[in-house]
Amino acid sequence: MSEMMHSLTEQAEDGAYADPRSLQSGRLKTVGASKAGILSRVTRIFAAGTAMASVATPVLAQIDADAAAHLFTSSQVAGLSVVIGVISAALLSTLWVVRQRGNLETESREMRSALSDAQQRISQYQALIADKNRRIVIWDGDERPELLGQLPPETGAPQDNEFLAFGLWLKPRSASELEHAIDRLRGSAHSFDMVVETQRDEILEAQGRVSGGRAFIRFVALNNLRAELAEIKIERDRLLTSISAFQNLLDSIDLPAWQRDPDGRLTWVNQAYGEAVDAVSPEQAVDEGREFLTTVARERIRASATPESPFHEKISTVVNGNRTFFDVVDVKIPSGSAGIAVDVSGIETVRAELERTLKSHAETLDHLATPVAIFDGDRRLQFYNQAFVSLWQLDIAFLESKPDNAELLERLRAAKKLPDQLNWKSWKENALSVYRALDTQSDLWHLPNGQTLRVFATAHPQGGATWVFENLTEQVDLETRYNTLLKVQGETIDHLSEGVAVFGADGRIRLSNPAFRALWGITEAESKPGTHIRTLGEACAPSYDRPDGWKTFAELITSFEDERRSSQGTLELFSGLVLDYAVIPLPNAQTMLTFVNMTDSVRAERALTEKNEALRRADELKNDFVQHVSYELRSPLTNIIGFTDLLRTPGLGTLNERQAEYIDHISTSSSVLLTLVNDILDLATVDAGIMHLNYTEIDLGDLLDDVSIQIADRLQESGVTLEITSPAHLGSMIADPQRLKQILVKLLSNAANFSPEGSAIALRCQREGTDFVFSVSDSGPGISQDMIANVFDRFATGAKSGKRGGAGLGLSIVESFVKLHHGQVSIDSQTGRGTTVVCRIPSAHLPSSVAAE
Known part of the structure; x- marks a missing residue:
C-alpha cells in the first residue's frame, strides 16, 4: 500500500496525463499536472480505501457473527489492526501531500508577483531615461562611455556606438568644435553649452557638465523657437563668412566692383576700383566719392536697372588717361545696388581682326570643290561654301538662319540624306562630341543615295568646329566589294566547327581553317598554302595511317578522270576521335575536303547504351536488396521486441531501475528501427510498382479518433497538445484506411518533433465535395524557401531543430501514399512562422465485385 501511495504521489508532482479519449466537438483536451489532477489521485486513493473497506466488511460481519459463541483470537485482532492502520496512514499521507502542494503554489505566486513589480519599476525607469528627443553620454574615468536615450531619426545621429564618431554625422566645423570642448571637459572640467549642426541640417544643443567625478554631455534636439533661433544664429555666421569671402575675392581680381546705397552713394569698392580712380585705397575712394x-x-x-532686369551694356570711360571700353553689369538690390566692370577693349580689337581674317578665309573656301561648314562656339552655322549647298541640297534661307549643328543634322535625317542608324540619339551625340574633343575626328558616312563620305570634324581652340566632307564613293565601293568577299570567305571558313581544307588541281592546299588543324593535330606551318597533299598526309600519319586514309583522299583530289567523284564516310583516329569526312568537287578543278567531329555523339550513344543497361541492372539489384534486407530485418526485430516485452513481465522477476531503463531504451530503439524498416519497405514497394491499396469505406470520425489515440503518447513525450477542428459529421469516404492513417500519423509526428514544448498542433479537416481535405499546422522554426523544394525528397534531414532525429522518410512516404490515392499534397512554410502541410484525398470507387459482395 505504501508503494502505491508513493507512486501516485510522484505522478501527481511530476507528470501530466493525456486523455486521448477526451475528444469532444472535434478537439483533443490534455489534462496537465494541476490541483485538479492531484485531487483526482486522492479520490482514487479514497476509492481504494473504500474497496478495502468493502473487503473488510464481510470479515467484520463474520467476526460479529462468531462473537456470540466464541471470543476473538489474538491473530484476528492483529490482522484487523494492521488493515485499519494502513488505511489511516494512507489518508494522512495524502492530506499532507495536498497541503504541501498548496504551500508551494502560494510561495510561487508571491515570487512571481514580486518579480512582476520589479520588472514594472525597471520599465518605468528606462522609459524616463530613454527620451526620444535627447541622449546622454557619460564618462566614468577611462571606462567606455555609457549611452542613454535616443535622438530622433531625422537628425541622422547613429543609434549605436558610432554615435561618438561625430565626424560621420555632424558637419566638420561642429564636429571639430565639439571634440575640442569634450577634451577640455574631460581634461580640466570646463563646462560648455553649444549648438551643433548635423549633416541633415538639423540643430542640436550640446551641454557638457562634470558631476560626482563623472563627465557627461546631454544632446537635445531643438524645436520650435529655440531651433529657429539657433538656425538664425548659424545662418548669420554663415552669411557673414560668405560676405567676407566674396569681398576678399573681389579685392583680389582685376575688375572694378562697387556697392551703392539707395541714394546712389558709394558704400564699398574693391582694390581695382580704387586703382582705376587713382585713389590710394578703396576707403579713400568711398570717402571722397570718386x-x-x-x-x-x-x-x-x-533709370534702367530693376531687380528683375539688371543693367548690362558696354560703356566707354577714361582710365589712366586712356579711353577704355568696359562691359558693365549693375544689379539693383533692396539696400541699393552693386556692379562690376570688365575691360573689353582688347577683345573688341581682336574681334575686328578676326572678322577680317574670317572674311578672307571664306572667300578662299567658297571656291573649293570639297564641302566645308564652320560652326561657332554655340554650335550655330557661321559659314558654308557652294560645294556644301550642292552636296546636301538645302534651302538657302534655312542655312542663312544660322541653324544649330544638331538642328542641321535633324533636317538632313528628316530628308533621308543621312545614314540609317539603329540608335539615332547615340549616333548624333557621338557626332557632336567633336566640340569636346582635342583631336580631329573622322568617320565614314554611307548615305542612302549610295554616296560614301569621309567626314573630318576639327574643334576650334576658341570654340566651334569645322566640318569637311570628302567624297569617296567610287574608291570605297571597290574596296568594299573586295574586302567583303575576302572577309566573308575567311570568317565563314574560320568559324566553322567542321574542319575544311581546299586543294587545287595540282593537289596543293589553298586554304584550311583552325578546326581542320585541331582535328588532325598539325600546326599552321604544316598546312600552309602550297603544301602538297602527300606531305600533308605524312604530317597527319601519327593520327591516322591506314591504306584507306590520306592515300584515298590524294587519289580523289589529283585524279585526271573526266567526271570528278565525290565521296563520304567515317573514320576513327588513333586518339579516339570519330570523324565524318566528305570529298566535294569545286569549280576551277578545286576540291574541298571536310571533316565533322562526331566523337561526342558516338561516345554519348555508347555511354547511354551502357548507362541504360547498368541502371536497369542496378534498379533490379536495388529492389531485390531492399526487399530481401527489409524482410530479413523484420524477423530479428520482432524477436527483440518480443523478448523485451517478455523481460518486462513481472513473472520473470523484478528489474532494478537501471535495468528497466535499459529495457525501455531497447524497446524504443527497436520500435524506431521497425518503423524505419517498414518505411523503407513501403517506399521500395511503391518504387517497384507492386503496392496495391485496399480500398474500403472509412468513417472519417472513427479514423480521427484512432489517430488521436495512436499519437497521444508521442504528443505527451514532446510536451505538445493536439487541436482537431472538423465539422460535426465528416461522413465517410472510400480509401485505404491503413495508408490514410499512416499519412496522418506521419504528419502529426513530424509536427510534434519540430513544435516547441507547450505549443499546440492544429489538425483541420473538411469535406470539399467527395474529397477529404486536411491540414496539419505547427508553430515550429519553419522551413527556408531554398529547402521547401527538397522536403519531400528521401533522406532529406536538413532541419536541425527537431526534438529527435530521423531518416527523413516521413514526408516522402506521405507524398507517395497521397499520390497513390490520386491526391495532392502541398507545404507552406516560412522561417520562424511554422509549417502547414495540406493534403487532398479524393474518394475512390469500389470495384463492382466488391460492391456486390
Whole structure:
C-alpha cells in the first residue's frame, strides 16, 4: 500500500496525463499536472480505501457473527489492526501531500508577483531615461562611455556606438568644435553649452557638465523657437563668412566692383576700383566719392536697372588717361545696388581682326570643290561654301538662319540624306562630341543615295568646329566589294566547327581553317598554302595511317578522270576521335575536303547504351536488396521486441531501475528501427510498382479518433497538445484506411518533433465535395524557401531543430501514399512562422465485385 501511495504521489508532482479519449466537438483536451489532477489521485486513493473497506466488511460481519459463541483470537485482532492502520496512514499521507502542494503554489505566486513589480519599476525607469528627443553620454574615468536615450531619426545621429564618431554625422566645423570642448571637459572640467549642426541640417544643443567625478554631455534636439533661433544664429555666421569671402575675392581680381546705397552713394569698392580712380585705397575712394563712370552713364544705369532686369551694356570711360571700353553689369538690390566692370577693349580689337581674317578665309573656301561648314562656339552655322549647298541640297534661307549643328543634322535625317542608324540619339551625340574633343575626328558616312563620305570634324581652340566632307564613293565601293568577299570567305571558313581544307588541281592546299588543324593535330606551318597533299598526309600519319586514309583522299583530289567523284564516310583516329569526312568537287578543278567531329555523339550513344543497361541492372539489384534486407530485418526485430516485452513481465522477476531503463531504451530503439524498416519497405514497394491499396469505406470520425489515440503518447513525450477542428459529421469516404492513417500519423509526428514544448498542433479537416481535405499546422522554426523544394525528397534531414532525429522518410512516404490515392499534397512554410502541410484525398470507387459482395 505504501508503494502505491508513493507512486501516485510522484505522478501527481511530476507528470501530466493525456486523455486521448477526451475528444469532444472535434478537439483533443490534455489534462496537465494541476490541483485538479492531484485531487483526482486522492479520490482514487479514497476509492481504494473504500474497496478495502468493502473487503473488510464481510470479515467484520463474520467476526460479529462468531462473537456470540466464541471470543476473538489474538491473530484476528492483529490482522484487523494492521488493515485499519494502513488505511489511516494512507489518508494522512495524502492530506499532507495536498497541503504541501498548496504551500508551494502560494510561495510561487508571491515570487512571481514580486518579480512582476520589479520588472514594472525597471520599465518605468528606462522609459524616463530613454527620451526620444535627447541622449546622454557619460564618462566614468577611462571606462567606455555609457549611452542613454535616443535622438530622433531625422537628425541622422547613429543609434549605436558610432554615435561618438561625430565626424560621420555632424558637419566638420561642429564636429571639430565639439571634440575640442569634450577634451577640455574631460581634461580640466570646463563646462560648455553649444549648438551643433548635423549633416541633415538639423540643430542640436550640446551641454557638457562634470558631476560626482563623472563627465557627461546631454544632446537635445531643438524645436520650435529655440531651433529657429539657433538656425538664425548659424545662418548669420554663415552669411557673414560668405560676405567676407566674396569681398576678399573681389579685392583680389582685376575688375572694378562697387556697392551703392539707395541714394546712389558709394558704400564699398574693391582694390581695382580704387586703382582705376587713382585713389590710394578703396576707403579713400568711398570717402571722397570718386566715380568710375560718367554722370550720364550712372543716370542711365539708375533709370534702367530693376531687380528683375539688371543693367548690362558696354560703356566707354577714361582710365589712366586712356579711353577704355568696359562691359558693365549693375544689379539693383533692396539696400541699393552693386556692379562690376570688365575691360573689353582688347577683345573688341581682336574681334575686328578676326572678322577680317574670317572674311578672307571664306572667300578662299567658297571656291573649293570639297564641302566645308564652320560652326561657332554655340554650335550655330557661321559659314558654308557652294560645294556644301550642292552636296546636301538645302534651302538657302534655312542655312542663312544660322541653324544649330544638331538642328542641321535633324533636317538632313528628316530628308533621308543621312545614314540609317539603329540608335539615332547615340549616333548624333557621338557626332557632336567633336566640340569636346582635342583631336580631329573622322568617320565614314554611307548615305542612302549610295554616296560614301569621309567626314573630318576639327574643334576650334576658341570654340566651334569645322566640318569637311570628302567624297569617296567610287574608291570605297571597290574596296568594299573586295574586302567583303575576302572577309566573308575567311570568317565563314574560320568559324566553322567542321574542319575544311581546299586543294587545287595540282593537289596543293589553298586554304584550311583552325578546326581542320585541331582535328588532325598539325600546326599552321604544316598546312600552309602550297603544301602538297602527300606531305600533308605524312604530317597527319601519327593520327591516322591506314591504306584507306590520306592515300584515298590524294587519289580523289589529283585524279585526271573526266567526271570528278565525290565521296563520304567515317573514320576513327588513333586518339579516339570519330570523324565524318566528305570529298566535294569545286569549280576551277578545286576540291574541298571536310571533316565533322562526331566523337561526342558516338561516345554519348555508347555511354547511354551502357548507362541504360547498368541502371536497369542496378534498379533490379536495388529492389531485390531492399526487399530481401527489409524482410530479413523484420524477423530479428520482432524477436527483440518480443523478448523485451517478455523481460518486462513481472513473472520473470523484478528489474532494478537501471535495468528497466535499459529495457525501455531497447524497446524504443527497436520500435524506431521497425518503423524505419517498414518505411523503407513501403517506399521500395511503391518504387517497384507492386503496392496495391485496399480500398474500403472509412468513417472519417472513427479514423480521427484512432489517430488521436495512436499519437497521444508521442504528443505527451514532446510536451505538445493536439487541436482537431472538423465539422460535426465528416461522413465517410472510400480509401485505404491503413495508408490514410499512416499519412496522418506521419504528419502529426513530424509536427510534434519540430513544435516547441507547450505549443499546440492544429489538425483541420473538411469535406470539399467527395474529397477529404486536411491540414496539419505547427508553430515550429519553419522551413527556408531554398529547402521547401527538397522536403519531400528521401533522406532529406536538413532541419536541425527537431526534438529527435530521423531518416527523413516521413514526408516522402506521405507524398507517395497521397499520390497513390490520386491526391495532392502541398507545404507552406516560412522561417520562424511554422509549417502547414495540406493534403487532398479524393474518394475512390469500389470495384463492382466488391460492391456486390
